Amino acid sequence: xxxxxxxxxxxxxxxxxxxxxxxxxxxxxxxxxxxxxxxxxxxxxxxxxxxxxxxxxxxxxxxxxxxxxxxxxxxxxxxxxxxxxxxxxxxxxxxxxxxxxxxxxxxxxxxxxxxxxxxxxxxxxxxxxxxxxxxxxxxxxxxxxxxxxxxxxxxxxxxxxxxxxxxxxxxxxxxxxxxxxxxxxxxxxxxxxxxxxxxxxxxxxxxxxxxxxxxxxxxxxxxxxxxxxxxxxxxxxxxxxxxxxxxxxxxxxxxxxxxxxxxxxxxxxxxxxxxxxxxxxxxxxxxxxxxxxxxxxxxxxxxxxxxxxxxxxxxxxxxxxxxxxxxxxxx
Numbered sequence: 001x002x003x004x005x006x007x008x009x010x011x012x013x014x015x016x017x018x019x020x021x022x023x024x025x026x027x028x029x030x031x032x033x034x035x036x037x038x039x040x041x042x043x044x045x046x047x048x049x050x051x052x053x054x055x056x057x058x059x060x061x062x063x064x065x066x067x068x069x070x071x072x073x074x075x076x077x078x079x080x081x082x083x084x085x086x087x088x089x090x091x092x093x094x095x096x097x098x099x100x101x102x103x104x105x106x107x108x109x110x111x112x113x114x115x116x117x118x119x120x121x122x123x124x125x126x127x128x129x130x131x132x133x134x135x136x137x138x139x140x141x142x143x144x145x146x147x148x149x150x151x152x153x154x155x156x157x158x159x160x161x162x163x164x165x166x167x168x169x170x171x172x173x174x175x176x177x178x179x180x181x182x183x184x185x186x187x188x189x190x191x192x193x194x195x196x197x198x199x200x201x202x203x204x205x206x207x208x209x210x211x212x213x214x215x216x217x218x219x220x221x222x223x224x225x226x227x228x229x230x231x232x233x234x235x236x237x238x239x240x241x242x243x244x245x246x247x248x249x250x251x252x253x254x255x256x257x258x259x260x261x262x263x264x265x266x267x268x269x270x271x272x273x274x275x276x277x278x279x280x281x282x283x284x285x286x287x288x289x290x291x292x293x294x295x296x297x298x299x300x301x302x303x304x305x306x307x308x309x310x311x312x313x314x315x316x317x318x319x320x321x322x323x324x325x326x327x328x329x330x331x
Contacts, residue, residue: 003061005301007274007308011261015064015232016057018050019268019330020081024071026099027135028123030162030191034135043269045285047077051084053266053284056294058090060301062264066095068330070268073102079109086114095119097160101138103145111152119158119187120146124168125178133168150182158185158248163206176215180245187235189250192276192314208251212238215247232262258311267330272304276329277312277322 005013021044027034045053054065065085072078078096086094095117096110103110103120110118122142124130130139149157159179163169172188179186188211191204215221221238224246234257235248251257265273270285282304287297313319322329 004298005060005062005264005305007305009259009308009310011259011308012061013262013264013274013305014062015066015263016054016062017066017068017263017265017330018054019068019070019266020045020050020072020078021070021075022268022328023074024069024099025074025101025136026071028121028133029135030164039269045268045270047081047084049270049285049288050081051088052288053270053297054085054091055088056298057266057301058088059294060298061090063091064093064095065091066097068097070330071099071102072096073098073106079106079113079115082110082115083113093117097121098145099134100142100145100149103149104141107145107148107152107154111154116154117156117158118149118154119160120149121160121162122146122175123161123163124171125174126168126171129168129171146182146184156185157183158187160187160189162189162191163211164191164204165206166204169206172211172214173218176219176247179247180219180240180243183245185246185248187248187250190253192252205253207254208236208249209254211249221247232260234263252312253314256311256314264305265330267324267328272301273329274304274308275312277314279320279322 003012003014023038024032027036067078067082082094085091094115096115097119100120100122120142123133127137127139131137146157161175163172176186188208190206190208212221220241222241224237224239226233226236235250236255237246237248239246265276266284267273270283270288271281272284273281282300284297284300287300
């Protein structure tokens with residue numbers, strides 16, 4: 001069926017990110033503070049509630065779901081959830097974003113449950129920098145998780161990196177080389193103003209164009225057109241001219257792609273957000289737990305999408321940072 005989720009700018013929304021927990025075993029400086037206070041268990045959606053809401057979204061035309069957190073694999077039973085989501089009529093694609101540690105033990109079960117695509121966060125290959133970035137000394141376990149995912153057959157495996165000037169900008173080429181050698185698809189994500197410690201600033205931000213320039217100087221690149229199945233990709237992709245591998249740049253700050261956005265979000269406590277930087281939310285879980293009919297919840301979703309703004313305003317004078325940090329919204 002055609003999507004019912006069309007906003008006033010004629011953007012059709014078919015892609016839903018579902019956060020299943022705000023908890024994480026890392027404390028990345030661009031995401032959450034060391035002393036993060038987490039939600040109470042009863043505030044967080046149960047798997048039954050997640051599947052129920054996902055079915056409503058699928059009936060409205062959502063075709064892709066990405067499971068996120070926090071760190072989704074700290075929650076028990078994720079393979080079961082993946083299996084249940086993959087059985088929802090209309091959903092064509094299920095993916096998951098993780099910090100990678102949980103893949104050591106869970107990659108096989110996730111694959112058997114029907115998951116095929118994963119994104120693993122990896123900002124540095126330097127152990128000392130990794131510990132400073134994540135406040136955890138576990139780089140070797142992330143790398144082991146990546147290897148286990150590859151062994152299980154995941155394809156593609158995307159590696160997400162957030163480069164910071166003066167900290168990890170000297171590793172941009174090293175990360176590209178690492179991805180080439182292991183057949184991973186590297187995605188550089190511009191540092192966005194959603195960190196809990198308020199360290200974001202133009203002095204730490206590295207624009208996508210600069211990242212591409214650094215890599216192209218060592219490994220020549222050619223652009224991949226964003227058409228066909230890539231039309232709504234958040235990443236501007238490039239192919240290595242010598243081996244066919246690719247990298248992507250998610251330039252949310254320097255080159256916003258709001259006019260092509262087809263994504264909406266559901267937080268782990270059941271709040272519906274039409275943009276990562278939304279200042280308003282619609283509480284779907286409250287209505288679900290109160291016994292509201294599916295049609296009522298569907299109407300809430302449709303109305304919220306219609307009211308979606310034109311863009312995130314990061315570069316505008318009147319930009320206001322959301323009260324929730326990244327881990328509470330869902331990465």
